[in-house]
Amino acid sequence: MAIVPMAKREKRITIYDLAKSLNIAPSSVSKALNNSHAISSKIKKMVEDKAKELNYVHNTNAANLRRGFTRIIGVIVPKINESFFANIIAGIEKVCVQHQHSLIICQTEESLEKEVNAVQTLIRQNVDCILISLSLETQSTAHLEEIKNNHIHFIQFDRISPAIDSYTVVNDNEAASYQAVAHLAKQGYQNIAYFGGPAHLNLYQERKQGYKNALKDFGLTFYEDFVKDEIISTASGKQEALHLLQTNVKPDAFLCTSDYVSLGVLEALQQLNLSSPKDVGIIGFANEMFTQLVQPSLSSVNQFSYEMGEQIAELYFSEVMKQKEHEEIKTIKVKTEIVQRASSSR
């Protein structure tokens, strides 16, 4: 799409205008507005009054150029309107406002190409830091290296690539998954299936590992056929559940790495006239709003997404921004919590 040129806006009052009308130097105006100790309070007052009078507005662009940083943070997520990410963004925003920073948001719609473009845009915008959760497609990391090459801080969260060294904020996915299976086991389920996402993502590897570990620890059989790696939608969850529930050795419980998948499993049960929790246990991930509203209500792993957003931003302000030399690069694990509801309680 062509970029339409824009007309220049009408001129605003600048520090030069203030300087002239007060008969002082522009540099003094700048210092006064920045509350520099090298300016008397008399002049500060003069400048502030005049600034108000003439409706002066600070031009962040000019300041950014001169200073070399922007107090803008770029966020890249797969989908802005998935509640998990929307909550994270909301949490990030809250903390950023406290620190007088602004937020540029990009969504990749799970496309690597859009992710690469988003990174490019943010680098060009001179953001101070990029917070990113990778798209499902992303397997290469050249664009992430670019962030480093341009000396921009960055933090990966949730869907991260271990191939690149960076601060990260994630749930303890392995533990969460382990606990979910443990919970199912304690409720007496024996044949537990795992419906996960693409195995090239760390996130899903860990959840699968937690699942496997728990099976072993609780003496449950591991069926290769019960493990599926590309189930990330309601539709695919339903389809795969329908399939598995009509084989000889059937699962009696499902660990789904998304509540939407849980929903699909539930639909499958209804279609097969099975009931949850009696015949089949279900537990999902994310603790979406709807999990407590469906019949039966769906158990889920609460990932504390809003808090995760806050922690991501706080990590930036408390550590990353300060560029501590030789500081070791941190991984923050955000707590999770099994929310036990009807679908896994028998």
Added chain:
Amino acid sequence: MAIVPMAKREKRITIYDLAKSLNIAPSSVSKALNNSHAISSKIKKMVEDKAKELNYVHNTNAANLRRGFTRIIGVIVPKINESFFANIIAGIEKVCVQHQHSLIICQTEESLEKEVNAVQTLIRQNVDCILISLSLETQSTAHLEEIKNNHIHFIQFDRISPAIDSYTVVNDNEAASYQAVAHLAKQGYQNIAYFGGPAHLNLYQERKQGYKNALKDFGLTFYEDFVKDEIISTASGKQEALHLLQTNVKPDAFLCTSDYVSLGVLEALQQLNLSSPKDVGIIGFANEMFTQLVQPSLSSVNQFSYEMGEQIAELYFSEVMKQKEHEEIKTIKVKTEIVQRASSSR
């Protein structure tokens, strides 16, 4: 909170570096990179190759300062993580990317103070346009006037103030509300209550008006007591429904201006051992995901939020940006649709 100073980033390659290493003028480099017709394709190629070789990155900040506009659009919403707004933002983002624009997002958390600050920040950031949906608290519009004073375009959407002249994008709330009541009436409900939001917001005035008009047109009685203006949460919906359903003249249906309120009404019914749709009809607004998942499923007015986002952005690019002189200021009405589900079907 104190603003911590930041270290300046390491220097990047600039057009001056490219110019020097090619033995041409910086201005020529700029023109080459901007594909100006005043530069030969030979030099363009040279410059592009060298730019790639040296990993040149365009500094948007410098360009913005010089050009006087930024290709950045500011969005202000009450809550980023309410699905209605999250969808709108996602729609806006999609269209903005097509037009090579970036998005700065601010949330007000329904606070006027935060809204005013957000506007200030965006003006200082030199955004080309501000897209805003007002907080519940907002009754004054001085900050919106500021946007105009600084010659920044702006578009109000959903929650707008008619007190200030601007482009607007809204649902046809009156019609939507009218149709919802009409639908309830056709299903045989006679005593329809209205649960709306603060009456100082246009949005809710219109929905109330549509409700009243429909009552009249369908020959239904208007009960002053059935009209409530401060019901915007599940809790308040439940509470008020409990109250009304235990009076002498009870409503047999509820028009709620939010699905969350519908949910509260549903809870009230369960508590009172009433059932929907048999005893009481319910219809809400926004067509939230969960409305199709609860039992009984909840009827709702689909507001096409994602499409609304797209239309807002498209309005900007097709009309507002071009600053057509004496163009009349437009209001776009986004279609709505009654989604009939169990809660209103008897």
Added chain:
DNA sequence: AGGCTATAGGAAATCGATTTCTAAAATATT
């Protein structure tokens, strides 16, 4: 009083692009 330090304010360079104006070179015209 003389000299020294601290302080306040100003001059000028700077950030990195864009853009206007000018001039040289290439091409076209008669």
Added chain:
DNA sequence: AATATTTTAGAAATCGATTTCCTATAGCCT
């Protein structure tokens, strides 16, 4: 072949702040 025209490239100003360096004055000390 001489002149007119068009192209192409460069010089320099500009956007609006910040920041460094410098100077003049006020305040301090013995």
